[in-house]
Amino acid sequence: MPRWFNTAGPCQSAKHYMLPPAARLPRMQRLIEQEGYFIIHAPRQIGKTTAMLALAHELTNSGKYTAIMVSAEVGAAFPKDIDKAEKAILSAWQQAARIRLPANLQPPSWPAAPAGSQINRALQEWTITSPRPLVVFIDEIDALQDEVLIGVLRQLRDGYPNRPQGFPQSLALVGLRDVRDYKVASGGSDRLHTASPFNIKVESLTLRNFTREEVGELYAQHTHDTDQIFSDTAVDRAFYLTQGQPWLVNALARQIVEVIAPDPTINITVEHFDQAKENLIRRQDTHLDSLAERLRDSRIRQIVEPILSGQALGDIPLDDRRFALDLGLLRRDPAGGLTIANPIYREVIPRVLASGPQDSLPIIQPSWLQSDGTLDIDKLLDAFLQFWRQHGEPLLRSAPYHEIAPHLVLMAFLHRVVNGGGTLDREYAIGTDRMDLCLRYGSVILAMELKVWRDGRPDPLNAGLEQLDRYLAGLGLDQGWLVIFDKRDQIPSIAERTMTASAQTPKGKKITVIRG
Template identity: 65%
Template sequence: MPKWFNTAGPCKPDIHYMLSATDRLPEIKQLIAQENYFVIHAPRQVGKTTAMLALAQELTASGQYTAVMLSLEVGAVFSHDPKLAGRAILDEWQDAIKFYLPPELHPSHRILGESGRHIGAFLAAWTQESSRPLVVFLDEIDALSDETLVSVLRQIRSGFPRRPKGFPQSVALVGMRDVRDYKYASGGSDRLNTSSPFNIKVRSFTLSNFTLEDVRNLYQQHTDATGQIFTPEAVDLAFHLTQGQPWLVNAIAKEIVEYITKDPAIPITADLVNEAKEILIKRQDTHLDSLAERLREDRVRAIIQPILSGLELGDTPDDDRRYLLDLGLVVRSQEGGLKIANPIYQEVIPRGLSQGVQDSLPMIQPSWLNPDGSLNAQVLLEAFLKFWRQHGEPLFKSANYPEIAPHLVMMAFLHRVVNVNGSLEREYAIGSGKMDICLRYGKQTLAMELKVWADKRPDPLKEGLPQIDKYLSGLSLDTGWLVIFDRRSGLPPLSDRTTTENVISPAGREIIVIRG
């Protein structure tokens, strides 16, 4: 039977390429043997459910345990009624147990039939009649909230001292976030902010992204099955662009082998990986779309906004930083600061933020194209200045990240420029004081650096010129734009203060300085 790269739901070993769950979670078997309860949290679509299903099947097949993955998601609609939630959850569990476990390991009909009993009572009764120690992975725990969430956690904690004969030997809570970030609208907070009422956990750990070797092994499965090879450069680039994020790793390969080139005789090159990456970014599949939706949250905005503008993070709560880490939006760099998790997200985030501005743009005729379809940089500059003076300030209001509204408006304009035949690449980081943009159109490359002039700060020109020198050097370019957004208070209208001048950089490059 042919196999495929999977981008929707848990992997099935008979039809999907996949990696070993125990290789990705080597500590779990020891935790279970030690009768521990623990938490596994990781962003969506990194393989939590796939790994837990596979591990449960492996543990059961060993003959040592009865292990099963059970979902709590159906209880989410009854956040304030634990009794109704419990009934819905136990009815769902009845179906799952019958599907995942052989008949001899099912709880008796007497236990299964009592759907009104509490979750804790059900687990206790099943444990006591089970011929093997019971191991339960509770998926989608953070779909629950409020009284129902606390009720489930307390029932599990209450049964914990009776393990392994009177309650499951091991229980794992599986979700996107650690216990303290579970939703609980009480006491002025929307999160528990504590591990209680589940203070029995021995460990809380995350499911890591794929390593380079993991990506190589996953792609090799396709080569072994079809003969179609991924060149070493293609594998390296796929890992670089995704940083091993499992959904992205699979999505890039799926786009190539199922749509871009179905012929297994054609090797998969770095160029094809780049093509697939651009398609994914422009198409905004569910995974990337849900990522963009998170950007609307206030605590996400408080951290993403300074990263995009290159400013310092400031005084942000530790819980908020951890929340973004748990979502997989950001990672800690080797230098210690936060950065966007991978180059694809680095493109998706500003593109998603500027979409509202793009939708608000007036009709703009592409006057910047030469008769042969190539880009005319001088005409583009003139068109941008005309657009900026006329529409820049009104469009700031359509940007949902007000502190970087000029960045978003400018990027919206540039997206209109590249449209189908070009691309935008961005580089930005906390504390760098800048955002770099590379516009590629056909064989032409235009580089620009965006900086902000804030109140009580010096003119960014002196700092910006050597910075853009360094950026242009990396692109082997002799000229570029330095754009200074003047955000000081008490200034005249944007239409009156937008100017340009030509300046020679310290390295002798001709820089067009745009102020506005």
């Protein structure tokens, strides 16, 4: 049976290219031997369910444990009714056990118990009747909320002292968040903030991304099956674009081998991965769409907005920063500071945020194209100035992030330009006080630096020219645009203040300065 790159649901070794999941959680075996209760949290579609299913299967096949992964997700349908939630959860556990365990290891019929104690009694009975120590991984635990979530956690804590004879020897809560971020409605907060009422955990583990070597190993499985070769530079590009995020690693390869280069005699190159990246971003697959949904969360917005504008984060609570890291949206750069987790997310985030202004754009004729279809930079400048003077004010109100609204409107306009056959790349980082854009259209490359003039700050012209010098040097260009958005109070309207001027960088590069 031919295998394929999986992008939907848990991987199965007979059907999908996959890596040994337990290799990314090396400490779990010891925690289980030590009768530990612990947390496994990681972003969606990074392989948690695949890893837990595989590990449970491995533990059970060893003959030493009765190990199973079950889910609490069905209980989310009853956020205020602990009795119905427990019954739904336990019914799902019975079904999972029938499918995943041999008959002699399956649980007995669940004993009758009052609401609020049914999970505890069921696990107790199963432990006592099991011929082996019981190990349980509870997936989607953070789908539960409020009284139901707290009730389940308290039952697990209550049974913990009775392990391993009267309660599972080891138990893991598996979800998107660490236990401190589970959603509750109590004490004026929407999160637990501490491990209580699951203060029995010995550790919180997260499932790491693939390494570069593991990406190569995964792609080599396809080469083994089909003889289609991924060049070393292509694997390097895949790792750079994804930083090893498993869904992205699989999604790029799937797009290439099934859509872009389905002929196995075609060797996979860097260009194939760049095309696959653009395809994924345009399609906004479910994974990227759910990422976009996170941007509406106020805790995420307060971090992403200054990153996009190059500002310092300020006094953002540690829990909120940790939450963004747990979601997989950000990572800590080895050189210091928080940064967007990978280049694909770095492209997706501003595109998503610019989609509101983009959908609000009026019909714009491509006056920036010459008769042969090539891009004319002077005509592009004229078109943007006309567009900005006429439509800038209302479009700024359609941007979801107020601090970078001008950036988003400009990007929306430029997306309309590149939709005709170009690309728009972005660079931004905490503390740089700028965003860089690189528009590529055929043989034409236009570099832009975006700055904001805020109250109490000096004119950013000189700083922008110095920074643009370095950006242009990196691209091998001699000219570019410096766009300065004026966000000071008590200034004329956009139509009145929008103007252009010529300038030079300290190294003599020719710059068009656009003030708006």
